[in-house]
Amino acid sequence: MEADTITGIRVHAYEDLDSLTVDQAPIPELEDTQILVRVEYAPINIIDLMQALGHYRRQPLPHFIGNEGSGTVIKSGAHPYAQSLVGKRVSFEASVQGFGAYADYLVTSAFNAFPLKDSVTFEQAASLIINPMTVALMVEKLKEGNHKSVIINAAASAIGKMLIRWCKLLNITTINLVRRQEQADILISIGAEHVFNTSNDGWKDTVKALTTQLGTKIGFDAIAGSATQDMIDLLNEGGVLYAYGILSGQPAQFMPPSLAGDKSIKGLFLAPWLRSLTVEKRVEVGYQVQDLIGYALKTDYVAEVTLDGVKDALKQYADKKTDSKFLVRTRRS
Numbered sequence: 001m002e003a004d005t006i007t008g009i010r011v012h013a014y015e016d017l018d019s020l021t022v023d024q025a026p027i028p029e030l031e032d033t034q035i036l037v038r039v040e041y042a043p044i045n046i047i048d049l050m051q052a053l054g055h056y057r058r059q060p061l062p063h064f065i066g067n068e069g070s071g072t073v074i075k076s077g078a079h080p081y082a083q084s085l086v087g088k089r090v091s092f093e094a095s096v097q098g099f100g101a102y103a104d105y106l107v108t109s110a111f112n113a114f115p116l117k118d119s120v121t122f123e124q125a126a127s128l129i130i131n132p133m134t135v136a137l138m139v140e141k142l143k144e145g146n147h148k149s150v151i152i153n154a155a156a157s158a159i160g161k162m163l164i165r166w167c168k169l170l171n172i173t174t175i176n177l178v179r180r181q182e183q184a185d186i187l188i189s190i191g192a193e194h195v196f197n198t199s200n201d202g203w204k205d206t207v208k209a210l211t212t213q214l215g216t217k218i219g220f221d222a223i224a225g226s227a228t229q230d231m232i233d234l235l236n237e238g239g240v241l242y243a244y245g246i247l248s249g250q251p252a253q254f255m256p257p258s259l260a261g262d263k264s265i266k267g268l269f270l271a272p273w274l275r276s277l278t279v280e281k282r283v284e285v286g287y288q289v290q291d292l293i294g295y296a297l298k299t300d301y302v303a304e305v306t307l308d309g310v311k312d313a314l315k316q317y318a319d320k321k322t323d324s325k326f327l328v329r330t331r332r333s
Helices: 046-053 080-084 130-144 158-170 181-189 203-214 227-234 270-276 279-291 307-318
Strands: 005-011 021-026 034-043 068-076 089-093 105-109 113-115 149-152 173-178 194-197 218-221 240-243 264-267 301-306 325-329
Touching: 005 105, 005 307, 046 307, 089 105, 113 279, 130 158, 130 218, 130 270, 130 279, 149 158, 149 203, 158 173, 158 181, 173 181, 173 203, 181 194, 194 203, 203 227, 218 227, 227 240, 301 307, 307 325
Parallel strands: 149 173, 149 218, 173 194, 218 240, 240 264, 301 325
Antiparallel strands: 005 021, 034 068, 034 105, 034 325, 068 089, 089 113
């Protein structure tokens, strides 16, 4: 029987996680390029928390939340590419206003769905896009500049660990900055060679000596705030710093004269890059990421929750009680 309603997590008031409820809404008629996905799994990322609080993808209330997931396409609009996905297992990004991945069904654009290889599970595919494809974009930048070393802050984050593992496969040296010793220990356990705790005295001079020795000219800044100035200072002449996060909650802070020596800062964002690719290239990137999903780009989950557990999981994420992700099982049967 064809589905006619969506059951999922909807936010009713921003800045209030207690406003999240399990709601139902009718499934609309699909536009030409849209698909209807029967959702299986969706992860909880930092941007999902930001969305629930109204800091990301803000839209009229109430609306469903959740930004990526996995499932099966069961219906499509009239566009040939959308129709070609019907019956296929996919990883998807939620791109249609009002709809989200924390639901049993989702309407999204066919061009924000990636067909899955048979070897990839729904659990793995749930986190295929936002973090792994951001890392794929980072690797693209490393290859474009033929870089042999890179400096990363927030290196114990999911993206940081993925980039470290992928760079090891490419023989690119990573210089990894963390803020706590337990984070340093985690990175050492996955094979990171150069790990520095920025809480230790003299860390910056030590790292600068290493980046000078290696000729490091590229960095990725997930923190912003005062960390941006540190990252600029650690790059060599002609270096470029890619800003992609704001974990500090503060705007990037730096002194313009520190860009002397032809240094620069650029934004690094996934959505514009994916939009710039042809359909064929997007599918190719999707398969490339899937080839590494079992090792370099794997995601570690602390627990699996149902839709009823999403509110509490988001609260734990907000309280930073865990550095790991929750996986949401969206199907109730």
